[in-house]
Amino acid sequence: MFSEAIEGLNIAENGVYIDATFGRGGHTQGILDKLGLDGKVIAFDQDLAAIEYGKKHISDKRLSLIHSAFSDTSNEISSQKLTGKISGILLDLGVSSPQLDDANRGFSFNSDGPLDMRMNQNQGISAADWLATAAEEEIANVIYDFGEEKKSRQIANAIKKYQQNQALTTTLQLANIISKVLSSKNKQHKHPATRSFQAIRIFINRELEQLEQILQQSLQLLATDGRLAVISFHSLEDRIVKRFIRQNSKPPEPLKGLPVMAENIAIMPLKNLGKQFATQAEIRQNKRSRSAILRLAQRNLEVQK
Ligand SMILES: C[S@@+](CC[C@H](N)C(=O)[O-])C[C@H]1O[C@@H](n2cnc3c(N)ncnc32)[C@H](O)[C@@H]1O
Known part of the structure; x- marks a missing residue:
């Protein structure tokens, strides 16, 4: 899902991108590689270990790393006066491999450790x-x-x-x-x-609540034509993303009897760009990706000022 997500964001050279789930920075680096000198990535992770890893391993002045839950994105972006100016938002949901592999974090049923499970x-x-x-x-x-x-x-x-x-x-x-x-x-x-x-x-980790919150915030954050890319790993997450994109992209049925004219068709905040699954080659390399679904949408209208 790495290249599909990066492609799906349709990176603009000087755009400002949000990677809401930094992890070990694979996607962030993929975005940075496509950005020009004036582009920017603002990356969030609620796990301090992820942010510390990023500070140590990715030295790039176009990147800002924020230790925070992504439900706080809107506040952070508003304090940087970037609301409505974001070219793309990426969410790669769930836990990272390092979180699963570290028995001390308590996410794994395969190795013994304290039963913690908090990302933060x-x-x-x-x-x-x-x-x-x-x-x-x-x-x-x-x-x-x-x-x-x-x-x-x-x-x-x-x-x-x-x-x-x-x-x-x-x-x-x-x-x-x-x-x-x-x-x-x-x-x-x-x-x-x-x-x-x-x-x-x-x-x-209040994962589903957090997801609902950032999806809602994305409508204010994205610039016209800005992209939303969400990779989810189970049906509960995917259902929320699917419903959100549908509700914001599918115009209500026209009233019976009314002629269908352009001015009667509502312009919706999002355009649904569909979903993608991992390729067989990726599934062979990374078993977890077999349940991954990438959903893409594009912001249609300028934010009301
Ligand atoms: C699947 S990993 C992302 C991997 C990343 N795309 C990469 O390339 O390395 C998910 C990451 O998102 C973080 N995360 C999950 N929910 C979050 C939330 N609500 N707010 C901020 N970070 C979150 C986790 O701590 C984890 O590091």
């Missing part, structure tokens, strides 16, 4: 603290709503029973509890804890 470790509560204080029903609802896990109630019940005897503080403790609940009938090749870990991570 300076904010909010860890997954372990939440699981220790949340009611069984709340845990079940989160696992069902954000993981689409059918056995959410049994998993929540097993978590609460486990906590009656000992504290639940590590990733492997949680993965084992979930595996025991799902083991007998689990014929899928995914790890049984995949959906529950995804659900808890989405909840702890």
